[in-house]
Amino acid sequence: MKHILSVLVENHAGVLLRIVGLFSRRGFNIHSLAVGVTDDPGVSRVTIVVTGDEATIEQVVKQLNKLIDVIKVKELNKNTCVRRELTLLKIRCNSKNRSEIIQIVNIFRANIIDVSPETLTIELTGTEDKIDAFLGMLEPFGIVEVVRGGMLSLERGHLGIKNQ
Amino acid sequence: MRKTAAEVIVDILIKHNIDTVFGYPGAASTPLHQALSKSNIRHILPRSEQSGAHEATGYSSVEGGVGVCIATSGPGATNLLTGIANAYMDSIPLVAITGQVTSDQIGRDVFQEVDMFGTTAPYCKHSYLVKDAAQIPRIFHEAFYIAATGRPGPVVVDIPMDLQLQEIDVPELEKVDIRGYKPTVKGHEMQIKRAVSELQRAQRPVFLAGHGIILSDSIEEFRKIVELTNVPVVSTLLGLGVLPTEHPLNFGMIGSHGMAQSNFALQKADLIFIVGARVSDRAVPAPMALQDKRIVHVDVDPAEIGKIVSTNTPIVGDIKDVLTQMLALVEQDDPYTDWVAEISAHKKPIRVPQTNGTICAKNALHLLSGMVEENAIVTTEVGQNQIWTARNWNFKDQTKFITSGGFGTMGYGLPAAVGAKLAAPDRQVIAVEGDGSFQMSMGELATIAAHELDIKIILLCNNELGMVNEYQRVRDYNNYAVHLAGNPDFSVLASAYGIEAAVVSDYADLEKAYETMLAWDGPYLLQINIDAQEDTL
Ligand SMILES: Cc1ncc(C[n+]2csc(CCOP(=O)(O)OP(=O)(O)O)c2C)c(N)n1
Numbered sequence: 002m003k004h005i006l007s008v009l010v011e012n013h014a015g016v017l018l019r020i021v022g023l024f025s026r027r028g029f030n031i032h033s034l035a036v037g038v039t040d041d042p043g044v045s046r047v048t049i050v051v052t053g054d055e056a057t058i059e060q061v062v063k064q065l066n067k068l069i070d071v072i073k074v075k076e077l078n079k080n081t082c083v084r085r086e087l088t089l090l091k092i093r094c095n096s097k098n099r100s101e102i103i104q105i106v107n108i109f110r111a112n113i114i115d116v117s118p119e120t121l122t123i124e125l126t127g128t129e130d131k132i133d134a135f136l137g138m139l140e141p142f143g144i145v146e147v148v149r150g151g152m153l154s155l156e157r158g159h160l161g162i163k164n165q
Numbered sequence: 166m167r168k169t170a171a172e173v174i175v176d177i178l179i180k181h182n183i184d185t186v187f188g189y190p191g192a193a194s195t196p197l198h199q200a201l202s203k204s205n206i207r208h209i210l211p212r213s214e215q216s217g218a219h220e221a222t223g224y225s226s227v228e229g230g231v232g233v234c235i236a237t238s239g240p241g242a243t244n245l246l247t248g249i250a251n252a253y254m255d256s257i258p259l260v261a262i263t264g265q266v267t268s269d270q271i272g273r274d275v276f277q278e279v280d281m282f283g284t285t286a287p288y289c290k291h292s293y294l295v296k297d298a299a300q301i302p303r304i305f306h307e308a309f310y311i312a313a314t315g316r317p318g319p320v321v322v323d324i325p326m327d328l329q330l331q332e333i334d335v336p337e338l339e340k341v342d343i344r345g346y347k348p349t350v351k352g353h354e355m356q357i358k359r360a361v362s363e364l365q366r367a368q369r370p371v372f373l374a375g376h377g378i379i380l381s382d383s384i385e386e387f388r389k390i391v392e393l394t395n396v397p398v399v400s401t402l403l404g405l406g407v408l409p410t411e412h413p414l415n416f417g418m419i420g421s422h423g424m425a426q427s428n429f430a431l432q433k434a435d436l437i438f439i440v441g442a443r444v445s446d447r448a449v450p451a452p453m454a455l456q457d458k459r460i461v462h463v464d465v466d467p468a469e470i471g472k473i474v475s476t477n478t479p480i481v482g483d484i485k486d487v488l489t490q491m492l493a494l495v496e497q498d499d500p501y502t503d504w505v506a507e508i509s510a511h512k513k514p515i516r517v518p519q520t521n522g523t524i525c526a527k528n529a530l531h532l533l534s535g536m537v538e539e540n541a542i543v544t545t546e547v548g549q550n551q552i553w554t555a556r557n558w559n560f561k562d563q564t565k566f567i568t569s570g571g572f573g574t575m576g577y578g579l580p581a582a583v584g585a586k587l588a589a590p591d592r593q594v595i596a597v598e599g600d601g602s603f604q605m606s607m608g609e610l611a612t613i614a615a616h617e618l619d620i621k622i623i624l625l626c627n628n629e630l631g632m633v634n635e636y637q638r639v640r641d642y643n644n645y646a647v648h649l650a651g652n653p654d655f656s657v658l659a660s661a662y663g664i665e666a667a668v669v670s671d672y673a674d675l676e677k678a679y680e681t682m683l684a685w686d687g688p689y690l691l692q693i694n695i696d697a698q699e700d701t702l
Contacts, residue, residue, distance in 0.1 A: 010345075011345060014294075014296075015282060015286075015292075015294065018282075018283060018286055019286055022286050022287050023287075026287050056471070056475075059471060060468065060471075060472060063467055063468035063472075064468055066467070066468070067466070067468055068345070069290070069291040069311060069343060069345050069346045070345055071345050072344050072345040073345075
């Protein structure tokens with residue numbers, strides 16, 4: 002089972018080492034991880050997608066909370082949060098199949114952000130499923146490179162990590 | 166007023182009541198050692214940084230405060246690692262200060278550079294690599310606060326040598342406020358009520374007492390609760406001493422090396438009331454077997470609750486607070502006569518009668534425990550010597566037991582005894598040693614000699630790494646892979662340091678040998694020759 006953890010941490014050196022070290026040492030599985038500073042420059046927010054059963058997730062949360070640099074940990078409920086991933090991919094193309102690819106790009110509401118005679122570079126934002134589907138559609142054309150960012154997630158409406 | 170950061174560090178140590186530090190110098194820690202030498206803080210030089218860290222934890226275990234050890238960068242710092250990990254496993258408050266190469270050189274693999282922050286992250290409670298000297302006061306106040314509060318543990322502060330020399334403002338002592346660190350101290354009232362009613366409902370309750378009771382200075386509260394509730398007690402290795410051995414409700418240590426009756430009690434109990442113990446694999450080799458029981462678990466570290474066994478009534482809080490709240494709720498209860506009798510019936514003799522001409526370590530340790538002072542401090546190494554002591558020492562009301570529990574660190578006991586003796590010069594200190602473990606830290610004989618520390622060293626000499634040999638014996642390897650060859654003549658060795666020594670091989674001479682040793686004013690090494698085939702249990 003995948004779980005989404007949103008973690009507020011002190012924005013200073015070494016914090017990520019502790020978090021990643023904790024996961025590797027205790028054998029927890031990170032599916033994806035995304036970090037960035039928040040509206041408060043002293044605080045970063047880490048979104049971690051973890052795989053594991055309930056008991057494992059409880060331990061992950063408790064162990065994260067033990068880290069002095071961790072300010073708050075919240076498990077987000079999939080039904081009450083929005084989730085997005087960003088993917089960039091470069092795909093092989095030629096004058097014959099370019100318009101076919103552009104059609105797929107349009108269907109998925111992706112953006113073409115760079116073009117060369119042999120390649121297209123595309124940006125897509127969406128849920129993991131959507132990105133998987135998109136990659137599946139483009140695979141036959143020949144993917145040159147893909148870079149997928151970790152999942153970001155926010156709770157809907159009045160819910161939020163600060164007013165837990 | 167401005168001072169060098171090193172001088173400010175010394176001021177802060179004094180503010181935190183640190184009177185003794187265990188330090189081994191090198192270029193990168195010289196400014197700090199210089200500043201220390203101008204203060205009243207006692208500086209003890211161990212013979213390796215590892216021993217220094219162990220000494221600091223031994224000191225802390227007796228004195229109750231935070232232990233402090235200091236090392237230089239690179240090899241000095243890495244020599245501390247075993248001591249830091251040991252303190253982490255056994256939740257001992259420690260501040261480990263290391264010098265680091267100059268800040269402009271970090272990351273270039275310069276002479277004696279090691280990433281101490283990265284190296285220690287997995288097994289310290291918190292750590293700092295100082296990048297701005299002005300932050301040093303805050304960092305040190307935090308370090309002491311973090312090490313001592315909540316679940317105690319080691320904190321590492323790594324300071325580049327140029328920053329130690331920088332002049333900084335001497336700030337007012339501010340209250341520490343770390344937004345990500347607010348340990349729960351006060352136990353939840355409702356949960357405590359629930360726990361008490363669990364106790365009242367149970368037919369076969371048992372207290373599982375751990376190190377947390379000792380760390381939180383709650384032995385007295387715990388004993389009162391035992392007297393009132395009449396609930397039988399079993400303990401972990403590090404929980405030994407919470408009740409005297411001969412207390413009628415004390416059934417002793419649990420686990421793979423535990424007592425038959427205490428393991429039986431754990432198996433047959435309907436309620437296990439865990440206080441300050443983490444249900445480690447050594448204590449509870451088969452935790453699944455506890456899953457059908459009611460479990461109350463009190464610990465200051467929420468992550469320990471539910472980590473191994475799921476719990477009906479979790480209570481997070483300082484054990485002293487929780488037990489004090491409990492004391493207000495429990496009433497004098499009738500004895501669990503049948504249940505206690507059932508547990509007692511599972512007692513097995515743990516020592517065989519001694520024949521003269523040889524010495525059985527179990528008998529030797531039991532005999533000594535009856536001859537030392539009421540409040541003696543006993544340290545052990547790791548191996549058979551540790552388990553023999555745990556099982557056969559007759560713990561009195563105020564016996565203090567110091568041993569490496571979670572990490573099983575050979576070479577711990579002798580330095581721990583040094584720390585203990587420095588913390589309590591008026592208490593008898595007995596260091597029970599295996600001949601293998603002893604040789605890991607025997608450089609400390611010099612520290613003992615230099616400070617004339619009256620430590621009685623009981624060297625159980627079987628000329629083997631006893632516990633490892635036994636392991637190979639019981640696992641039917643039919644082969645001992647490794648032998649402890651080349652033992653020195655230990656009494657000659659002791660005399661080289663000016664330490665009095667004797668050897669004894671016959672039980673008929675043992676009591677006399679103990680008398681001589683205990684009457685001797687100063688350090689003493691008594692080598693007791695034992696049979697390498699003697700079993701641990
Ligand atoms: C630092 C370290 N290295 C290795 C071990 C593995 N080990 C556990 S017990 C033991 C033998 C200890 O021998 P000795 O100190 O002579 O004690 P005895 O078992 O004979 O009482 C060893 C090697 C350990 N616990 N710690």
